Amino acid sequence: MSVVALTPDYEKHIEFRDLESNFHGNRVVYLHWEQHLSFCSAIAFPLPPSMPFGAFVEAIVKPHYNAHPDFEKIDWAQVVWMIDDEKRTPEMEKSLDENGVKHKSLVRFWTPGLSGYKGSAS
């Protein structure tokens, strides 16, 4: 145990607050559009692991980023995806889980040719 605690049995009393089992069948997924920092940080969603990746793109990714002027210009076939630390081509009909999206995974994506308002990464 690395924490210096008053009670020797501190570890027995740890309350892990964000276990997957606390999210009622969902898992937390983080999403971030690179080079578009008008969206100040990655955004978080509780999602069913069985959700197809294609549905994730349509129901989650698109509606949450469509306010940006670059959104219209995205060529979705060219988008580069990264799930956790690995660049991948997600299989759209397969689930988040099958595509390697675990609890608290981070999904980042790059849109080649688009680097924010006037190229400022905003």
Added chain:
Amino acid sequence: MTAKKLGLKQRYAHMTRGLDWETSYQPMDKVFPYDTFEGIKIKDWSAWEDPFRLTMDAYWKFQAEKERKLYAVIDAFAQNNGQTGVTDGRYANVLKLFLTGISPEEYQAHRGFAYAGRHLRGVGPRVAAQMQSLDELRHIQTQIHTISHYNKYFDGLAEFPHMHDRVWYLSVPKSFFDDARSAGPFEFMIAIGFAFEYVLTNLLFVPFMSGAAYNGDMSTVTFGFSAQSDESRHMTLGIEVIKFLLEQHPDNLPIVQKWVDKWFWRGHRVLGLVAMMMDYMLPKPVMSWKEAWEIYFTEAGGALFQDLARYGLRPPKYADIATAEAEHISHQNWAIFYQYTHAAAFHTWLPDAKHMDWLSEKYPNTFDKYYRPRFEMWGQMAKEGKRFYNMALPQLCQTCQIPMGYTEPGDPTTICFRKTQFRGETYHFCSDGCKDIFEAEPEKFAQAWLPVHQIFQGNCGGATIPDVLNYYRMNVGADNMDYVGSPDEKLWNEWQADKIRTAV
């Protein structure tokens, strides 16, 4: 024969020392069960020096006098409708941030010093900690009394204690103090007494109080002055505690260094809220955050750590990163609140052209390149009737609990993502500083109450934004959203119109 009057030093000795005793019914370690487990070794408690030598009777008299003066100023301010004379209605938002984000921490500091005062077995630090505990209680009281006058006119102030325990961004200062208060008494003294009250305090109080002075808020200036003499005593306590621990035993050095590193970084993250206040919220700015950081941390802190080098203590880890971040954090934080204005209990706005020019001048390396385009884009969108909001919840840092909006050191176009594993779970961080803090005590930080995750788990009133705002007791349409169009703005404009009519 008349009794001779005691000198200050004798008087202090009589009123503080020798009042305790070696217990015999119970071993001392059972009476003071908390002052050994952290590993700090104290050979001689009597070596504690208190340069102020303040005794309780003198404390009482002195504070009563200061408070009489303060309340006279507050009364005069209220009778003269001082709230109508500040620079702009936007200024009230600075007070909202202070009352919701800082005043409750005065109370937390009061509780923490009461705990340290009870659990350190040396009488010198105990007396000093007790007095600071009383100071902190007086501070929150005078702050509430001062700001309650604004609460009669402006929104967003009424539910501050309730909000402190629930609202997403207030979990940042709350978790900072919860962390300190759930540590041992020595760590608390280093965290709050040294790192916060000594190293970083000028970055908290000077900006708020000079900001108040520059913007015509004399009542807040007065509570600042009233607190100032206490603050200098707190700083003395902070420096005394670190010297005392380092002089007592060489084994204390690595423990103290670890705490200095941790609490410097945690304090730096909390102060990001002050950075944003200074650079964006003061209608009439005093100085930029970057300038304040240079004066109060780089110069003053640099001299302090040079002085402490003789004990083997080095400057806090990541001080260089924090200094580099002084170019960015105020802009990044204001951008966070601008896009989450619907969930904030104070108003936001875009900097106007004149203010952006001021920011360009103060931040020649970064503002025009990275942040001006962001604000101009949002200004354009607002003009087209498409005011920009972020309609999802942000990813939060497991340690500081701030949305993960900070960028890579050296690359302001890419978010800094850090993560680690603990017992099969992934944890995310905004920086190496926050990651290191977690990894030193994962058992503690794995238990963090992260507002976004709590909302998802159904613990914050419901699944929709209105449910959550109701749980926060936010008065939707009054407390939150942009200043332009708010009831605050309407009232302010009426006051200005009245002044013009009266003048005519």
